[in-house]
Each structure stands twice: as structure tokens, then as C-alpha cells.
Amino acid sequence: TSGTTKYIYDLSEGDLSMKPLLGGKGANLSEMIKLGVPVPDGFTVTTEACVDTMNNGGEWPADLWGQVTDALARFEERVDRRLGDAEKPLLVSVRSGAVISMPGMMDTILNLGISDETVGSLAAEFGERFAWDTYRRFIQMYGDVVEGVPHHAYEDALTALKAERGVENDPDLTAEDLKGLVETFKQVSREHMGEEFPTDPKEQLKRAVNAVFASWDTPRAGIYRKSQGIPDDLGTAVNVMQMVFGNRGETSATGVCFTRNPSTGAKELYGEFLLNAQGEDVVAGIRTPKPLAEMESVLPEAYAQLLDTMNRLEEHNGDMQDIEFTVEDGKLFLLQTRNGKRTAPAAFKIAVDMVTEGKLDKAGALKRIEPAQLDQLLHPAIDLSHGKTPVTKGLNASPGAAVGEVVFDAETAAERGKAGDRVVLVRWETTPDDIAGVIVAQGVLTAHGGMTSHAAVVARGMGKPCVAGASKIKIDAEAKTLTIGESVLREGDMITLDGTTGEVYAEALDLVPPQLNDDFQTIVGWADEIRRMDVRANADTGADAAKAREFGAQGIGLCRTEHMFMEADRLPAVRKMILAESDEARTQALAEILPLQQEDFEAIFDAMTGLPVTVRLLDPPMHEFLPNLVDQSLLVQRLELEGRGEDDAELAEARTLLAQVKKLTEQNPMLGTRGVRLALLYPEIPAMQTRAIVRAALASKARGSEPQVEIMVPLVAFAEELKRMRAIIEETIAEELQAAGESMDFPVGTMIELPRAAVTADQIAEHADFFSFGTNDLTQTGVGISRDDAEGAFLAHYIDEEIVEGNPFGSIDRDGVGGLVGIGAEKGRSTHADLKLGVCGEHGGDPASISLFEELGLNYVSCSPYRVPIARFAAARAVL
Numbered sequence: 099t100s101g102t103t104k105y106i107y108d109l110s111e112g113d114l115s116m117k118p119l120l121g122g123k124g125a126n127l128s129e130m131i132k133l134g135v136p137v138p139d140g141f142t143v144t145t146e147a148c149v150d151t152m153n154n155g156g157e158w159p160a161d162l163w164g165q166v167t168d169a170l171a172r173f174e175e176r177v178d179r180r181l182g183d184a185e186k187p188l189l190v191s192v193r194s195g196a197v198i199s200m201p202g203m204m205d206t207i208l209n210l211g212i213s214d215e216t217v218g219s220l221a222a223e224f225g226e227r228f229a230w231d232t233y234r235r236f237i238q239m240y241g242d243v244v245e246g247v248p249h250h251a252y253e254d255a256l257t258a259l260k261a262e263r264g265v266e267n268d269p270d271l272t273a274e275d276l277k278g279l280v281e282t283f284k285q286v287s288r289e290h291m292g293e294e295f296p297t298d299p300k301e302q303l304k305r306a307v308n309a310v311f312a313s314w315d316t317p318r319a320g321i322y323r324k325s326q327g328i329p330d331d332l333g334t335a336v337n338v339m340q341m342v343f344g345n346r347g348e349t350s351a352t353g354v355c356f357t358r359n360p361s362t363g364a365k366e367l368y369g370e371f372l373l374n375a376q377g378e379d380v381v382a383g384i385r386t387p388k389p390l391a392e393m394e395s396v397l398p399e400a401y402a403q404l405l406d407t408m409n410r411l412e413e414h415n416g417d418m419q420d421i422e423f424t425v426e427d428g429k430l431f432l433l434q435t436r437n438g439k440r441t442a443p444a445a446f447k448i449a450v451d452m453v454t455e456g457k458l459d460k461a462g463a464l465k466r467i468e469p470a471q472l473d474q475l476l477h478p479a480i481d482l483s484h485g486k487t488p489v490t491k492g493l494n495a496s497p498g499a500a501v502g503e504v505v506f507d508a509e510t511a512a513e514r515g516k517a518g519d520r521v522v523l524v525r526w527e528t529t530p531d532d533i534a535g536v537i538v539a540q541g542v543l544t545a546h547g548g549m550t551s552h553a554a555v556v557a558r559g560m561g562k563p564c565v566a567g568a569s570k571i572k573i574d575a576e577a578k579t580l581t582i583g584e585s586v587l588r589e590g591d592m593i594t595l596d597g598t599t600g601e602v603y604a605e606a607l608d609l610v611p612p613q614l615n616d617d618f619q620t621i622v623g624w625a626d627e628i629r630r631m632d633v634r635a636n637a638d639t640g641a642d643a644a645k646a647r648e649f650g651a652q653g654i655g656l657c658r659t660e661h662m663f664m665e666a667d668r669l670p671a672v673r674k675m676i677l678a679e680s681d682e683a684r685t686q687a688l689a690e691i692l693p694l695q696q697e698d699f700e701a702i703f704d705a706m707t708g709l710p711v712t713v714r715l716l717d718p719p720m721h722e723f724l725p726n727l728v729d730q731s732l733l734v735q736r737l738e739l740e741g742r743g744e745d746d747a748e749l750a751e752a753r754t755l756l757a758q759v760k761k762l763t764e765q766n767p768m769l770g771t772r773g774v775r776l777a778l779l780y781p782e783i784p785a786m787q788t789r790a791i792v793r794a795a796l797a798s799k800a801r802g803s804e805p806q807v808e809i810m811v812p813l814v815a816f817a818e819e820l821k822r823m824r825a826i827i828e829e830t831i832a833e834e835l836q837a838a839g840e841s842m843d844f845p846v847g848t849m850i851e852l853p854r855a856a857v858t859a860d861q862i863a864e865h866a867d868f869f870s871f872g873t874n875d876l877t878q879t880g881v882g883i884s885r886d887d888a889e890g891a892f893l894a895h896y897i898d899e900e901i902v903e904g905n906p907f908g909s910i911d912r913d914g915v916g917g918l919v920g921i922g923a924e925k926g927r928s929t930h931a932d933l934k935l936g937v938c939g940e941h942g943g944d945p946a947s948i949s950l951f952e953e954l955g956l957n958y959v960s961c962s963p964y965r966v967p968i969a970r971f972a973a974a975r976a977v978l
């Protein structure tokens with residue numbers, strides 16, 4: 099691209115608003131500098147440089163290297179040290195920093211700048227052992243990340259050396275040992291690289307920056323982005339910063355901390371540190387760190403400064419912070435701060451507490467919670483009355499309960515999880531490469547690693563139960579066994595994790611539905627103050643209606659009356675109606691059904707008193723109430739084989755039913771005789787239903803309820819259909835009201851669930867008091883994919899291969915089906931400016947879809963009772 103693009107910013111040049119360009123880490127470092135928080139010096143290579151490189155087939159923009167060397171020169175000037183300088187060498191870290199944080203997914207190189215030339219002066223300055231240890235760490239990390247030398251090649255050499263020296267831990271190796279190890283590592287590198295290990299730090303820097311760019315495109319990063327809905331084209335920034343050392347003896351340390359407990363949300367000290375160590379040791383879970391509180395006694399000044407800084411950063415960012423720090427020879431440096439990942443219960447508690455503390459307003463609180471986190475709160479937990487004894491206990495790294503079959507590797511977990519099996523991934527410790535398995539597992543159990551280890555952070559972010567650091571378990575990955583005390587579990591055996599307590603059970607325990615707590619209610623209550631759209635529920639019974647009301651539904655947006663027909667005790671009457679040879683016979687059968695329907699409606703109207711209830715007239719094709727063709731054929735055949743005579747009543751009945759099934763079976767039943775089409779063929783059916791509705795409303799009213807009933811016609815494609823249907827409905831209403839000597843309003847509306855209806859909505863609106871978009875059928879007919887088969891057939895492949903963004907039956911296809919909803923809404927309102935518009939397809943409970951419905955100015959969404967709180971929340975988020 100153009101030679102004038104500025105690809106590099108000194109850390110002191112940026113601020114938080116530049117996050118898209120500088121990435122989260124770079125922007126936050128810049129912001130900290132603005133606040134006067136101690137941060138090492140350095141510069142950021144922008145995400146734009148990464149994107150331009152990716153778009154250019156991996157070639158850097160022409161002047162990028164020139165800009166890097168200019169920035170480096172300024173940097174060297176400021177800190178009075180130079181990269182590769184034998185006397186005063188500068189050592190830097192090269193770290194990725196995406197716009198949306200992807201913990202552990204991308205690459206980092208530390209200690210760049212140490213070389214044969216510089217190691218001597220570093221030894222003189224900081225000690226021999228430190229210098230050689232740093233050198234061997236550098237070769238190991240650089241070789242692995244930049245040059246692709248397998249990590250284990252270095253680990254094997256290190257292990258061999260320790261064995262040779264008869265020592266167990268790295269710190270037991272002497273400076274001489276480490277010096278020798280550097281030579282060994284160089285040789286290991288040479289063997290795998292097929293060329294000399296590069297010794298020019300500038301060349302190393304160039305390759306390191308490039309490796310960080312490239313790490314954006316690793317499979318694990320791609321899988322993570324997909325799971326989190328992060329776009330693939332954002333690219334990462336690269337931060338080049340002066341190294342500060344937490345491993346310079348007993349006055350140095352490194353650690354991570356959160357300003358609040360990310361599991362529970364409690365406002366308390368939460369973090370871990372390691373004396374005399376480098377940051378990677380903590381994150382990778384290689385050494386087990388100490389609780390942060392213990393830092394007070396060993397590094398009191400740095401500790402006090404850290405606490406103060408934590409408070410300031412939280413206050414400044416208006417959110418819980420996840421911080422990385424290093425103490426170098428008593429002096430505190432912050433290496434990173436970001437809004438911390440947290441569990442769902444923690445997200446709610448933190449948001450509510452921060453509003454109470456006056457640090458946030460209600461809208462800000464809502465913005466800090468993801469709709470998916472409401473989902474997690476609605477997840478099951480272990481039934482505490484189980485009375486079972488756990489076989490072991492680890493750290494309660496991510497709450498919630500997981501029950502499933504033990505698997506020992508991420509690949510198997512990914513395979514079986516995708517196939518719909520419930521598996522629990524059991525690992526010594528997880529690495530970022532395990533991500534595909536973690537995503538689909540019910541939960542994760544690790545033997546190793548702390549609360550801030552990779553497994554813990556990733557699991558919490560996904561709301562996945564995780565027990566980490568269960569140090570008493572023994573895993574034999576080869577033999578595929580998990581030994582916990584006396585019990586030996588094999589792959590496929592059941593296990594239960596309680597991520598809330600850290601307890602592990604060697605059996606499958608029962609789970610109970612989640613309890614919604616006060617914080618949850620508070621947040622959803624705030625959402626109600628903010629949202630514009632109403633939220634109704636789809637409910638077909640009085641019990642469901644009551645449940646929906648408890649969850650805060652403001653009415654029923656869809657009552658599917660066919661479910662009332664399918665109850666076992668009603669089917670005989672329904673079949674009689676279908677099999678009726680004459681209008682009279684049909685009317686008689688319908689008369690039997692009427693009181694039953696009326697009873698159901700009364701229960702619903704009573705439960706929803708004072709709130710609107712949209713009753714939809716019969717929709718499915720008739721054959722759904724009859725046995726299936728194959729079954730019925732087999733029944734007839736069986737009776738014939740039994741030798742039943744021609745006068746056998748059962749055989750006669752079975753044959754009649756079979757004939758009827760044959761007659762009613764359609765090639766494309768979903769595009770067949772259903773909805774308004776059926777009603778116009780057999781007007782006695784909608785008449786009966788209307789009668790039941792009116793009588794129920796009057797009975798309900800007589801009992802003191804306040805029914806507000808709306809009657810809805812399904813599957814309308816032509817205005818003429820609705821016009822005729824409306825006439826039948828209104829005539830029946832008038833008859834019933836007159837007979838009862840009462841008056842009551844019954845608005846009549848239609849579903850918009852066919853493309854033709856959306857496109858001609860202006861004509862249809864002439865006969866409608868309201869519209870409700872049936873986005874299930876609108877997706878089926880608008881995209882032309884079957885609701886019943888597509889997901890099991892090609893659609894899964896489409897989603898995997900990213901031919902489509904996601905499942906259009908789950909989240910609305912914005913451009914296509916969303917476009918049809920937009921057309922329908924606009925055309926409908928062009929006829930009736932105040933036409934009430936709702937959605938009652940599954941998308942009514944999906945946050946991404948809700949955000950589109952808000953944009954289109956619809957009046958309400960309607961979803962299943964359990965999704966009502968999520969919809970209330972998502973509707974508020976959609977207006978923020």
C-alpha cells in the first residue's frame with residue numbers, strides 16, 4: 099500500500115481509543131503510560147501492517163522494515179541501550195496483541211537481543227547464571243516459535259543434561275551447565291533448521307515480528323476465533339518492548355492478578371506470583387505459583403504499589419482488569435492490562451457491584467455482560483443431595499457441572515463431541531492446541547496448572563466447567579487410563595466434574611436446573627428499563643404460560659393450537675374429524691373437540707390475564723395427526739397375515755386409515771396443504787377454533803380475568819387468503835358474541851412466513867391488524883432449505899467449511915431472510931403506519947437476531963419461556 103502509511107507507534111503515542119489499530123495490548127500499554135503507570139518502553143507495529151502483509155501473500159509492505167528500524171533507533175536512544183550492542187545491549191520482548199484478546203492462542207518471543215556478542219556484558223551486569231539462563235531460554239523460544247524447531251527437541255536436551263548432572267530442577271543447573279546448554283541448543287536448532295542459528299538480533303527481530311503476524315493464521319487461532327465469533331481479517335498488532343526481568347534473584351518476581359475474583363466476582367485479592375521467575379513460567383503452569391497475598395511480606399513496596407495500580411486501572415477502565423506484572427530488582431512494571439475474562443455469575447456480580455460502587459451506570463453494566471453469559475447462568479449444576487463422595491479435588495477453575503465419558507486427547511474429544519457425545523477432556527495440562535477438544539467437551543480436568551493457567555482462562559471464557567491442578571490424579575495417555583486413588587477409569591468411563599467446588603466424581607451424577615440469583619434478576623430488571631421492544635413467549639399450555647410470565651414475558655406471541663390436537667386423549671376425535679366423509683360428520687367430530695380446545699384456552703388466558711395472547715389457528719398438514727404411511731401399511735399387512743377375515747372390524751378400520759393416509763401424504767408436506775390453505779379447504783375447522791377462543795375468553799372474563807386475545811392466520815401467501823379467512827373468523831366471532839350478549843375485541847392478524855407474503859405485505863396488511871414474522875418457515879422457504887433435513891445433511895458441511903456464516907435456523911440470515919423481514923415490515927407499515935410487528939420464529943430468542951429486529955423497528959420478539967430473560971437482556975443490548 100501507500101508509502102505514507104504509518105505502521106509503527108511508540109507506546110507513548112497511542113491511547114485506548116486506538117485499539118483497532120494498536121490491538122488490545124498495545125492500546126492498553128499506551129493508556130497506562132498516559133496514566134503514569136510504570137510500563138517498559140517500546141513500540142507497536144499496527145494491525146494494519148499485519149493485514150497488509152497477509153493481503154500481500156506474506157510480503158511486508160515496502161517501507162515497513164524501514165519504519166521498524168526508525169522506531170528501534172528512537173527506542174534505543176530513549177533507553178540508552180542498543181540491540182546487539184556488546185557493551186549496553188537492549189533486550190526486547192516481541193508479543194502479539196490482537197484487537198479482541200485470544201489468550202494463549204498467538205505467539206510471543208522473549209529475551210530477543212541476547213547473543214554471543216551481548217551475553218558477556220549481561221553476565222557482567224546481572225550475573226553469569228542469569229545471562230546464560232536467559233540465553234538458553236531465548237534460543238528455545240525463538241527456535242520453537244520463529245524457526246519451527248520442535249519444542250520437545252530442546253526439552254529433551256534439557257532433561258538429558260539434568261539427568262547427567264543428577265539434578266531435578268532447572269535452578270539446580272550451574273552457569274557452566276547453562277553455557278554448555280546454549281551450545282547444545284544451537285546445535286539442536288541447526289539440525290532442525292538445516293542452517294546456522296541466526297545471530298544478528300536485527301534479523302531475529304524481523305523474523306520474530308513476521309512469526310507473530312503468521313501466528314494469526316495458525317489452525318488453533320482460527321478455531322478459537324471461530325468459536326468466539328471473532329472475524330478472521332482483523333490481524334494482530336506486534337508489541338516490541340524492553341525486557342524487564344522477574345528472574346534477577348530474590349528481589350524480582352513475576353505474576354498475574356485480577357482486580358476481582360474472576361470465578362465468583364467477589365471484590366477480593368486474586369492473583370498469583372513467583373519469586374525469581376519469568377512470566378511464561380506462570381502462564382504455562384510449569385511452576386506452581388504462590389497466592390498474591392504472600393507477596394506483601396517479601397516485596398512490600400512493590401506490593402503496595404501494585405494494589406494501588408490495580409485500583410486505578412479498574413477505576414479508569416470501568417471494568418475488572420486482568421493484569422500481568424513483573425518486579426525487577428524491587429521495581430514494579432506492568433506488562434499488560436485488559437478487561438478480564440470471567441464466569442457468568444462473576445460477570446453479573448461485578449456489573450451489579452460496580453454500579454453500586456458508583457463506578458458504572460446501568461447501561462455500562464449491561465454492556466459488560468455477554469448475552470451468552472445469561473445462557474451459562476441458566477445451565478445445570480450438580481444435585482447437592484447426591485450424597486456421593488468425590489474421589490479427588492482440584493482447583494475450582496471454572497464453575498458449572500460436567501458429566502461425560504473420559505477422553506484423553508483433544509482430537510478424540512473433538513471428534514466425539516462433534517458427533518454429539520458427552521465427553522470430558524482429561525489432560526496433564528492443556529495447551530492452546532487442545533482448543534478444538536475443549537470447545538466441544540462438557541468440561542476439562544487437568545492434573546497440572548493453576549487458576550490462571552491456560553486451561554482455566556480458556557474454560558472460564560467459554561463458560562465451560564473446569565477442574566485444574568488436580569495433582570493427585572495419574573494419567574497414562576498411552577494406556578488411556580486415569581488413576582485416582584483406588585479407582586482406575588478408562589476411556590469411555592463416566593466422570594463428573596464440579597467446576598464450582600473443584601470436586602471430581604468417578605461416576606455420572608444427576609444435575610439440577612440452575613437457580614437464577616439476585617444479580618441476574620437485577621441486571622435483567624435494568625434491561626427492562628432500557629429496552630424498546632417487548633418480549634413475549636411462545637407457549638401452548640397454561641403451565642407454560644405461567645412459567646413464561648415468571649420469566650418476565652409480556653404476553654404470548656405464539657400459541658400453537660396443533661399441540662392441543664396431538665394430546666393422546668384427543669387424537670381419536672381429531673382423527674374422526676379428518677376421516678369424516680361428509681361436512682356433517684366433520685362438524686360433529688369438531689363439536690367434540692371444541693370444549694377441549696376451549697378448556698386449554700381458558701387456562702392460558704387466565705395465566706396471562708391483562709397481557710396479550712396471540713392464538714394461531716391450525717397450521718400443520720393433516721397427515722401429522724395420522725399414523726405414518728409405512729407403519730400403517732405394516733399394520734394392515736400384519737392383520738391380513740394373521741388371517742383376519744373381511745368382516746374383521748380392526749382390519750377394516752386399519753384399511754380405511756391407510757387409504758386416508760395415502761390420500762393425505764404429500765411429496766412436500768411443508769409446502770403443501772397446511773396453514774391457511776387447509777383452513778380454506780375445511781372452513782369448519784377455523785370456525786370451530788374461533789368459537790372455542792371466543793367462548794374461552796368470555797368464560798375467562800366472567801371469572802374476573804382480563805383476556806386480550808389476538809387471532810393469527812398461518813402460512814398466508816396471498817392477500818385474498820387472509821381476506822376470506824378474516825371473513826370466516828369475524829362472522830364466527832359476531833355469532834358467538836351475539837349469542838352471549840357480550841362484546842369483546844379480537845384483532846385478527848397474520849404470520850409473514852413466506853417470501854411472497856413479505857414482498858406483498860402492503861396488500862396483505864389491508865386485512866391484518868398485526869403481523870408476526872415466522873422466521874422458521876421464512877428461512878425454510880426464503881433460503882430454500884428444509885427445516886427437517888438440512889442440518890443433518892449438507893448444512894453441517896456448509897457451516898464447517900464456512901460456506902455460510904452459521905446455521906440460519908439458529909441465527910437469522912441477516913442479508914437474505916433478514917432482508918425479507920425488512921421488506922415485509924416496511925411494506926406492511928406503508929399500508930398501516932402503526933401496524934404491530936412481531937417475530938415468533940426461533941430467532942426471537944437469539945441475541946444476534948434480536949439485534950437485527952431492533953434495527954428494523956419491530957415491536958416485539960417472542961421466544962420459548964426459558965429464553966425470555968435472554969431476550970429481555972438482548973433487546974436492551976440491542977439499543978445500547
Ligand code: PEP
Nearest residue numbers: 851872873874875938939
Ligand atoms: C415459524 O415458521 O417461524 C413459526 C413460528 O411457525 P412454526 O414454527 O410453527 O412453523
Ligand code: MG
Nearest residue numbers: 851872874875
Ligand atoms: Mg411456521
